[in-house]
Every structure is written in structure tokens, then in C-alpha cells.
Amino acid sequence: MERARIGGFILVLLFPLAAWAQQSSGISGQVKDVSGGVLPGVTVEAASPVLIEKVRTSVTDGEGRYRLVDLRPGTYVVTFSLAGFSTFKRDGVVLTAGFTAEIDAEMRVGSVTETVTVSGQSPLVDVHNVRGxxxxxxxxxxxxxxxxxxxxxxxxxxxxxxxxxxxxxxxxxxxxxxxxxxxxxxxxxxxxxxxxxxxxxxxxxxxxxxxxxxxxxxxxxxxxxxxxxxxxxxxxxxxxPKEGGNTFRGNLAFLFGNDSLQANNLSPELVAAGFLAPGKVLSLWDVSGTLGGPIMKDRLWFFAAIRYFGNGLQRPNSYYNKTQGTPFYTPDLARGPGSRSEDWNSHVLRLTWQASPKNKVTAYADIQDNRSELPSSNSAAEAYYRWTFAPISLFQAGWTYPLTNRVLLEAGFSASVFNFPSYNLPGVSPNDISILDATTGFRYNSGMWFLLGLGTGGPRTSNRFGER
Known part of the structure; x- marks a missing residue:
């Protein structure tokens, strides 16, 4: 009975790792000679600049099969070598996330210094996984x-x-x-x-x-x-996530837009029908930059990214209530249509450390400060609700160790902090009740979320911890 319990415990521990391995990329296949006989003991190397250790190695088993797991997305060159046979090389193997490429090799008798290079289209079908x-x-x-x-x-x-x-x-x-x-x-x-x-x-x-x-x-x-x-x-x-590399690389990007760069279809017929203000983008910006490279080549990489995004939008025909605090809605045309705004920024740093030929350690941090005003789908300007998502943070750490050609040890930890206090807009009392006109679906007097009792609850925080 005790042996059965231990076996069940090991099975429970291994299941999450198996599920995670299904999500990682890899290369596998079988090696044969020209007569069709399988070749055990063949050294298989997958090389790519996306690997901090440069090369990942495996050896074929008694059936001539091999498998390389936990590979990052990128382009690889796979080399097969065995004493008494010419070296076989397959280049241009492209891996996407969660994809296992089947790369077989046929080796000819010859000197190891002789190399046969095969170029062709990278496999497009993952024959090892059935998931969509x-x-x-x-x-x-x-x-x-x-x-x-x-x-x-x-x-x-x-x-x-x-x-x-x-x-x-x-x-x-x-x-x-x-x-x-x-x-x-x-x-x-x-x-x-x-x-x-x-x-x-x-x-x-x-x-x-x-x-x-x-x-x-x-x-x-x-x-x-x-x-x-x-x-x-x-x-x-x-x-x-992206990682650094042995060369420094970075980019800068800037996007901008405002209401002078757009048109609308407001017509006299729409104005006569009571539609006075079209929706439009008042402002829109997106500024981002990245930089990655080596702190120590082949040992320690860094990658950093920042992004500042925001917008200001005018909601169509969304006016403030001139009779705020009463059961009635009277559009305040003199005040003009309401608008909503959003600001979002992110500061990322990721470190990749090859502590030893097999031990790889990663660390990731992203600290954000976000603020947003969100309207109901059809509402007056005072019925918007304001969120202050600050601070939002994600911290992660990971470790991998390919113990053998068949066993990969790995561990990871993730901590996410999410603050989401919400507030009334200026001029809206906590005692104002959100009113919905059931005939038109129009909401006014206060935001929808405050009707649910969430608006005056003060700061709220959600922390999530995970591992793999």
C-alpha cells in the first residue's frame, strides 16, 4: 500500500511537467544508414543563436531515435555525427512555440570530416501533438x-x-x-x-x-x-518572452493620431434625428523601445522593454446629465460630449543566466501603472467608471536542467499583483444610483459597476502565485 501511495504521488508530480513539455518546442527523429538500419549512439546537435548555450546535444537510443526538448522558437541547424560515417547536417529548421519538428537523417559511410548538408523546407506539421x-x-x-x-x-x-x-x-x-x-x-x-x-x-x-x-x-x-x-x-x-543575445539589438517606435486625422459621417438627417456628436479619437499615442544583448557573452543576457500607450476618445452622443442626482436625464449640450481617457505603461527586464553547461536560470519583472475610464456600451458621460490599476506587477523565475537525454528537470515561480480600485467620476456622488432606461438600453446618473456595489469599496488587490 505504501509503495502504491508513493507511485501515485510521483505520478501527480510528473503530470504538470508532462503538460508543460507539451507546450515547449523541440526536435526529434530517427537516424538510419543507407541500408535502412537504425544507428544508435549518434551525436545530435541543434545549434541556434537563440540558445544562450549555443548548442543543445542528444544521443540516439537503441532504436536510432533522439529527442531535443525545451528549445526556444527560432531557426536551427541540426548536425548528426558518428565515427565511421560522414557528418549529416540539416539547416533551416524553424521552430515555433509548442512545435516539435520531425527531422530524420540518413548517414553514409565515410569520414567524420566529410559533411553532407541538406537544405529544404522546414517541417510544417507537428506529428507528435494532436492539439489544435x-x-x-x-x-x-x-x-x-x-x-x-x-x-x-x-x-x-x-x-x-x-x-x-x-x-x-x-x-x-x-x-x-x-x-x-x-x-x-x-x-x-x-x-x-x-x-x-x-x-x-x-x-x-x-x-x-x-x-x-x-x-x-x-x-x-x-x-x-x-x-x-x-x-x-x-x-x-x-x-x-523575448531574451537577449550575444549581440546588442534594440528598436524604437512611435505612433500618434488625433481627431484632425479622421472624418465622420454626421449628416443633417442625423442631427435632425437627435444625433449631435459622433464618436472620434481625440488623441492616441504609443511609444515603445527595446534593448537586449550580453552582459557576459554565452553566460548572461539581458532584455529590457518599455511602452507608453494612451488614448482619449469622444463617445458618440454621450452628454453629461444636466439634472444629475434626479431620476431624469437632460443632456447638457452646453458642456459638450463626454470623453474617456486611458494611460498604460510597462517597464520590463528579463535576465538569462547559463550558470553551467546544463543549468539555465531566468528572471523576469514587469512593473506597470495603468489608469482607465470605461463607459457602458450606451451611457451618459457621468455613467463612465474609472479604474486605477496601479501598481500592476509580474515577477517570474525559472530553472531548467537536462539531466539526461530523456529527463528534463525544470521549475518555475510566478507572482502577479493586480490592484483595481474604482471610483466615481467628479460630480457623481456615491449615493447616486445608476439608472437604466430599459426601452433604449441607455444608462445614466452613475456607472454600471457602482450599481453592483463595487464603486465605493475602496482599494482592492488580487495576488496570484503559480509555478510549473
Whole structure:
């Protein structure tokens, strides 16, 4: 009985690691000679500049098979060598996050100094996993005509997702939150950063922490929920963080827009019908910069990123209530239409340390300060609700150690702090009741969230801790 308990305990410990390994990238295959016989003892090396140790090594087993796990997304050169055979090299192997490439080799008798190089299209089908998955690199996200370049944008590219819309970033960070999205009607999406969960605990589990897209190498979206290796009944979205390298690299970007760069379709007919003020972007800016490189080549890398994003939006036909505090709504035309604003900033630092030939340690920190005013879908200006998400922080640490060709040891810790106090807008008393006109769906007098009793509760904090 005691032996059975120990076995069950080990199984429970190994299951999360197996599930995480399914999310990491890798290369596997089989090595044979020209007659079709399997070759054990072949040294297999995967080299890429994205690896701080430069080369990851494995050896084929008695069936000529090998497997390299926990590889970062990037382009690899795979080399096969064995005494008495010519060296076989396959270049241009491209790995995306969570993808395992099948690379087989056929080695000919000859000198090890002789090299046979094979170039061809990198494998496109992962024959080792059955889950449905979409991957998008940071280069692809940068070229898309979208506003946020984050997890939300990946949902927009996936058939079956129901998400809020965003035009050029005008939806804002929280206006297009990915926690409320559904896949074929199913909510409860699991949001991961470096394969560790960062969902908020509240409500439907939306993301209190929002990733800085300039710090993300690639985003993957797993849609095959319900599989044995899946840890979510909905979808699993994972962001792979960027790392430094042996060369210094960086970039700067600046985006700007305002109401002078747009038009509207306001017509005399609409004005006569009572529609007086169209929605428009009053201001929109996005400033970001990154820098990565070596502190010690092949030993210690750093990557830093900052981003400042904000906007000011005029809501269509959204006027303040001239008779505030009464059961009636009278638009205050003299005051002009209401507007909402949002400010979001992020400061990221990631360190990668190759402590020994096999021990790799990573550390990540992102400190954010975010403020936002969000309206109901159809509301007067005083019915907006204001959030002060400050400070928001994510701290992570990880360790990996390939013990043997078949055993990978790894551990990780994640801590997320999410503050979300909400407040009435100036001029709105805590005693003002939110009023909804059921015939038109129009809300006025106070914000929707205050109707739920959340507006005067003072500061609130959600802390999330996780591991892998």
C-alpha cells in the first residue's frame, strides 16, 4: 500500500511537467544508414543563436531515435555525427512555440570530416501533438493593421472566437480585454506567460496583468480543450518572452493620431434625428523601445522593454446629465460630449543566466501603472467608471536542467499583483444610483459597476502565485 501511495504521488508530480513539455518546442527523429538500419549512439546537435548555450546535444537510443526538448522558437541547424560515417547536417529548421519538428537523417559511410548538408523546407506539421494550435510571431503582429499587438489580436485571427472589436488601438488596453472572449461559446480562457498562469482570480478570470507586446517573442493559442494534456476547458493562450543575445539589438517606435486625422459621417438627417456628436479619437499615442544583448557573452543576457500607450476618445452622443442626482436625464449640450481617457505603461527586464553547461536560470519583472475610464456600451458621460490599476506587477523565475537525454528537470515561480480600485467620476456622488432606461438600453446618473456595489469599496488587490 505504501509503495502504491508513493507511485501515485510521483505520478501527480510528473503530470504538470508532462503538460508543460507539451507546450515547449523541440526536435526529434530517427537516424538510419543507407541500408535502412537504425544507428544508435549518434551525436545530435541543434545549434541556434537563440540558445544562450549555443548548442543543445542528444544521443540516439537503441532504436536510432533522439529527442531535443525545451528549445526556444527560432531557426536551427541540426548536425548528426558518428565515427565511421560522414557528418549529416540539416539547416533551416524553424521552430515555433509548442512545435516539435520531425527531422530524420540518413548517414553514409565515410569520414567524420566529410559533411553532407541538406537544405529544404522546414517541417510544417507537428506529428507528435494532436492539439489544435495557432502561433503568431512578433513580426507578424507588428505587420497586422491592429491596435494592441497582444493576446487579443491572436484571438481576432482565430475562427470561432467572439471578441470585442478594436480599430487602430482605439479600443484601448482594457476595452478589448481578452478574458471575456469566448471560443465557440465557451469562456474561461487560460492565460499564460512563459507557461505560467497570469489570469486574475475575479469574475470570469480576465487578465489583470496585460503583457507588453514588445517583450513577447511569440504567442500561441491552443483551441483543443478537453484533451488529456490540456489544463483548461476553454483555450490556453501562452506568450513566449523575448531574451537577449550575444549581440546588442534594440528598436524604437512611435505612433500618434488625433481627431484632425479622421472624418465622420454626421449628416443633417442625423442631427435632425437627435444625433449631435459622433464618436472620434481625440488623441492616441504609443511609444515603445527595446534593448537586449550580453552582459557576459554565452553566460548572461539581458532584455529590457518599455511602452507608453494612451488614448482619449469622444463617445458618440454621450452628454453629461444636466439634472444629475434626479431620476431624469437632460443632456447638457452646453458642456459638450463626454470623453474617456486611458494611460498604460510597462517597464520590463528579463535576465538569462547559463550558470553551467546544463543549468539555465531566468528572471523576469514587469512593473506597470495603468489608469482607465470605461463607459457602458450606451451611457451618459457621468455613467463612465474609472479604474486605477496601479501598481500592476509580474515577477517570474525559472530553472531548467537536462539531466539526461530523456529527463528534463525544470521549475518555475510566478507572482502577479493586480490592484483595481474604482471610483466615481467628479460630480457623481456615491449615493447616486445608476439608472437604466430599459426601452433604449441607455444608462445614466452613475456607472454600471457602482450599481453592483463595487464603486465605493475602496482599494482592492488580487495576488496570484503559480509555478510549473
Amino acid at each position: 494550435q495557432t502561433s503568431v510571431s512578433d513580426e507578424t503582429l507588428d505587420t497586422l493593421p491592429s491596435g494592441q499587438r497582444n493576446m487579443t489580436m491572436l484571438q481576432f485571427l482565430t475562427p470561432g472566437f467572439g471578441t470585442p472589436t478594436d480599430v487602430g488601438g482605439s479600443g484601448g488596453i482594457y476595452g478589448t480585454g481578452y478574458g471575456g472572449a469566448t471560443f465557440h461559446g465557451k469562456p474561461r480562457n487560460k492565460l499564460n506567460f512563459d507557461n505560467m498562469r497570469v489570469n486574475s482570480w475575479e469574475g470570469i478570470g480576465s487578465g489583470g496583468y496585460h503583457t507588453n507586446p514588445d517583450a513577447v517573442e511569440e504567442i500561441t493559442l491552443e483551441t483543443s480543450s478537453g484533451l488529456a494534456e490540456s489544463s483548461s476547458s476553454g483555450t490556453v493562450i501562452n506568450s513566449v
